[in-house]
Structure formats: C-alpha cells, structure tokens
Amino acid sequence: xxxxxxxxxxxxxxxxxxxxxxxxxxxxxxxxxxxxxxxxxxxxxxxxxxxxxxxxxxxxxxxxxxxxxxxxxxxxxxxxxxxxxxxxxxxxxxxxxxxxxxxxxxxxxxxxxxxxxxxxxxxxxxxxxxxxxxxxxxxxxxxxxxxxxxxxxxxxxxxxxxxxxxxxxxxxxxxxxxxxxxxxxxxxxxxxxxxxxxxxxxxxxxxxxxxxxxxxxxxxxxxxxxxxxxxxxxxxxxxxxxxxxxxxxxxxxxxxxxxxxxxxxxxxxxxxxxxxxxxxxxxxxxxxxxxxxxxxxxxxxxxxxxxxxxxxxxxxxxxxxxxxxxxxxxxxxxxxxxxxxxxxxxxxxxxxxxxxxxxxxxxxxxxxxxxxxxxxxxxxxxxxxxxxxxxxxxxxxxxxxx
Amino acid sequence: xxxxxxxxxxxxxxxxxxxxxxxxxxxxxxxxxxxxxxxxxxxxxxxxxxxxxxxxxxxxxxxxxxxxx
Numbered sequence: 001x002x003x004x005x006x007x008x009x010x011x012x013x014x015x016x017x018x019x020x021x022x023x024x025x026x027x028x029x030x031x032x033x034x035x036x037x038x039x040x041x042x043x044x045x046x047x048x049x050x051x052x053x054x055x056x057x058x059x060x061x062x063x064x065x066x067x068x069x070x071x072x073x074x075x076x077x078x079x080x081x082x083x084x085x086x087x088x089x090x091x092x093x094x095x096x097x098x099x100x101x102x103x104x105x106x107x108x109x110x111x112x113x114x115x116x117x118x119x120x121x122x123x124x125x126x127x128x129x130x131x132x133x134x135x136x137x138x139x140x141x142x143x144x145x146x147x148x149x150x151x152x153x154x155x156x157x158x159x160x161x162x163x164x165x166x167x168x169x170x171x172x173x174x175x176x177x178x179x180x181x182x183x184x185x186x187x188x189x190x191x192x193x194x195x196x197x198x199x200x201x202x203x204x205x206x207x208x209x210x211x212x213x214x215x216x217x218x219x220x221x222x223x224x225x226x227x228x229x230x231x232x233x234x235x236x237x238x239x240x241x242x243x244x245x246x247x248x249x250x251x252x253x254x255x256x257x258x259x260x261x262x263x264x265x266x267x268x269x270x271x272x273x274x275x276x277x278x279x280x281x282x283x284x285x286x287x288x289x290x291x292x293x294x295x296x297x298x299x300x301x302x303x304x305x306x307x308x309x310x311x312x313x314x315x316x317x318x319x320x321x322x323x324x325x326x327x328x329x330x331x332x333x334x335x336x337x338x339x340x341x342x343x344x345x346x347x348x349x350x351x352x353x354x355x356x357x358x359x360x361x362x363x364x365x366x367x368x369x370x371x372x373x374x375x376x377x378x379x380x381x382x383x384x385x386x387x388x389x390x391x392x393x394x395x396x397x398x399x400x401x402x
Numbered sequence: 403x404x405x406x407x408x409x410x411x412x413x414x415x416x417x418x419x420x421x422x423x424x425x426x427x428x429x430x431x432x433x434x435x436x437x438x439x440x441x442x443x444x445x446x447x448x449x450x451x452x453x454x455x456x457x458x459x460x461x462x463x464x465x466x467x468x469x470x471x
Contacts, residue, residue, distance in 0.1 A: 106414040110416055112430070346461045354416075
C-alpha cells in the first residue's frame with residue numbers, strides 16, 4: 001500500500017505525547033485562538049482552539065457541513081476527490097435535509113433503545129473475555145476485545161454479517177489513516193460501498209429484522225425507496241461505529257492501568273464508571289480535528305472575521321483541554337464533571353451513536369477489570385504503537401497479560 | 403421556572419435524558435425530546451442545577467430554562 005508523508009508544518013498536527021494533545025495547541029489557544037493554518041490535505045483553513053468558539057462554530061447554521069464545498073478543510077490528501085465522487089451521507093448535509101436524514105434513523109439510537117441492547121452487549125463482552133482467558137498470554141487487547149466488541153454490536157444492529165469484518169476493518173483503517181495515498185483511500189471507499197450496495201439490495205429483496213431492514217420497510221410505507229441513501233447511511237454507521245469505540249476501549253483501559261488509584265475507585269464503586277467514561281472521552285478526544293465546516297456567510301468568531309467560502313477546523317482535542325472550562329485539563333480525573341466535553345462534537349451533527357459508545361465503554365470497563373483483576377500491559381507503554389497519524393486516534397496493538 | 407423545548411431544533415442526541423431522566427424523555431420515532439414536566443421548582447436547587455446542565459450540554463440549543471418572575 002503506497003503511503004504519503006505527513007507535512008510537519010501542516011494541520012492537524014501529529015500527536016507526540018500519547019496522553020495529551022499537541023502542546024502547540026495550548027499555545028495557540030492562549031495567543032491566537034482563531035488562526036489561519038496550512039492543511040495536511042492542501043490549502044488553508046481557520047483553526048479554532050477554544051471550547052467556547054468550538055461550540056459557536058458547530059452550532060452556527062451559517063457553517064456548512066457539505067464536504068464538496070471548495071473551501072472545506074482538507075485533513076488528508078485525496079479527501080476532495082472522494083467527496084466529489086460520492087453523494088453526501090448525513091454528515092455532509094445541512095439544515096432541513098440533514099434533520100430529515102438524521103430523524104429517519106434516530107429512533108434506533110435513543111437512550112432507551114440503546115439501553116435495551118445492554119444484555120446483548122454484556123454477552124458479547126463476556127464471550128470475548130472468555131476467549132481471552134482461554135488464549136495463551138500475552139493477548140493483544142485490540143484484536144481480542146477493543147475491535148470485536150463494537151464491531152459485533154454494530155454488525156448485529158445494522159444486519160451486516162460479522163464474518164466479513166476483516167474485509168471492512170482493513171478498509172476503514174485505510175480510510176482513516178492520514179498517510180494513506182489518495183488512490184488507496186478512494187479504492188477502500190469504493191470497495192466498502194460496493195459491498196454494502198450488494199447487502200442493501202439483498203435486504204430489499206428480503207427485508208430482515210435489523211436497522212437496514214427496518215429502514216427499507218419504513219421507506220416503503222411512505223413510498224420513498226432510496227437505495228443509495230441507505231447504502232451511504234450503512235457506510236457511515238459501519239465505519240464510524242467500530243473504529244471509534246475500539247480506540248476508546250484500548251485507550252481507556254491503558255489510562256486506567258496507568259492511574260491505578262482511579263481504577264481502584266471504579267472497581268470499588270461501579271457507579272463511578274459513568275463519570276469516568278465521560279472523563280476518558282474528554283481526556284483523549286480521539287476525533288480531534290474531524291469537526292470541519294465552511295462558512296457560507298461572513299461569520300465572526302472570537303473577534304476574527306471568517307469570510308464566506310473559507311474553511312474552519314474546530315479542534316475538539318484543544319477545546320476539551322481548555323483550562324477556562326476544565327480545571328487542570330491535562331490531568332485525568334474521573335471525579336470531575338466532564339459532561340460539557342465536545343468529544344462527540346457539538347451542534348446538529350453531534351454523534352448519533354454516542355449513547356451506544358457510552359454503554360459499550362461502561363460495560364467493557366466494568367466487566368474487564370472485575371474479571372481480570374491482575375490485568376497489566378505486557379510491554380512498556382512507550383513501546384505501544386499509537387495511531388498518532390490517523391484521523392481517529394487510538395492504538396494499533398496492545399499486548400496485555402494478567 | 404419553565405422548561406422549554408424547541409422541537410424544530412432538537413437533534414435527538416439524548417443528552418438531556420442522560421442528565422435528568424425524570425424530566426426528559428425521547429420519542430421512539432425520531433428521538434426528539436419529550437418534556438415529562440414543564441415546570442421546575444425554584445427552591446429545588448438540585449433539580450434547577452440538573453436542568454441548567456441539560457440546557458448546557460444540549461448540542462442544538464433546543465432547551466431553555468425560563469424565569470418568569
């Protein structure tokens with residue numbers, strides 16, 4: 001697979017410390033919170049680093065999410081070419097069009113609907129841990145737990161055969177890696193799309209009782225069958241639904257192992273897992289720069305005029321480490337109230353799957369540390385391969401033992 | 403104090419339900435907010451604080467707490 005080097009002068013920056021955003025962001029936040037920078041995928045964009053401005057940018061209807069806009073910030077090479085060949089999924093829509101696409105599927109992701117699948121998630125987590133216990137040590141936590149849990153959950157929810165997980169995991173990881181060449185990324189997108197196109201067609205012939213099947217029935221009831229929109233939605237949910245949670249599982253386990261006092265608090269009182277999950281989401285902010293927009297009118301942010309047509313990158317990792325909002329932001333503190341974090345974004349596009357992610361993390365942390373009380377890293381933390389070059393931060397491999 | 407919800411703005415993130423399930427719910431069809439109460443007692447500090455947090459974490463600005471006095 002051909003790869004491209006990331007320009008060190010360009011944004012977003014490659015993380016150098018596994019447990020904190022780039023120190024340069026803190027400097028910008030203090031001195032130039034809204035500033036124009038060169039982008040890794042070419043061109044320039046405004047970089048927004050404060051929590052308050054992050055919320056303003058993402059909550060403003062004059063900021064467009066349309067990826068095909070000429071001014072849209074280019075995080076990776078080839079992003080533009082892919083956006084031009086694809087119809088926008090819901091993340092690329094604005095206003096009423098976006099609201100309609102989101103509301104069509106939102107019923108599947110309400111707090112109540114997600115809570116109803118808790119027993120199934122618990123079962124999946126227990127099965128993965130059973131297999132870990134039976135395997136020779138050390139075990140790669142990413143392969144044994146972090147990836148299979150969210151992958152199995154999203155596959156069952158959507159109605160995608162889990163047997164095909166190697167196929168779409170390899171391609172999603174290529175799409176998300178910033179160093180992937182434009183050609184390789186384009187091919188990965190096309191291959192997953194072709195796969196889902198076939199799957200949706202099969203379900204159109206014989207609708208199954210899963211999210212895709214239910215969407216097909218719902219569309220037929222109102223007489224608005226839209227095959228392509230369903231393929232795009234399935235693409236978005238499948239790609240967004242497993243790599244993100246997988247990263248947070250690995251990073252969360254690591255951070256808790258590195259902070260044994262806080263881990264002990266969770267083990268002693270499972271009610272503390274809920275605030276701990278919020279704090280871990282804030283602390284790592286694995287999607288640090290994917291929240292981009294284009295101004296469609298002149299907009300003033302923090303006293304800086306952003307002109308119509310210019311791109312804006314709202315930097316979540318920096319917003320979540322803003323000392324104006326979070327005291328001692330670079331410290332992990334499971335006892336703080338981190339709920340104002342923007343790890344799931346902000347505004348009308350805030351993550352659709354956030355409640356599923358929260359529940360997966362909560363169940364994994366509670367179950368893993370209870371069943372494997374002696375869990376520890378099998379290598380030095382400095383030897384872990386962190387995904388500092390990917391648009392979703394995480395760990396490629398994490399050997400553990402107990 | 404009155405709790406108000408703008409259903410046109412609501413994007414069904416469910417953050418209000420996580421904050422205060424006694425006051426907020428979501429409809430099963432499109433996930434939009436359902437207010438289980440429209441009033442919160444001024445003297446009930448913890449309830450007022452919960453509604454304020456729900457207003458703050460709401461990503462779409464759909465919720466507001468209105469003081470009529």
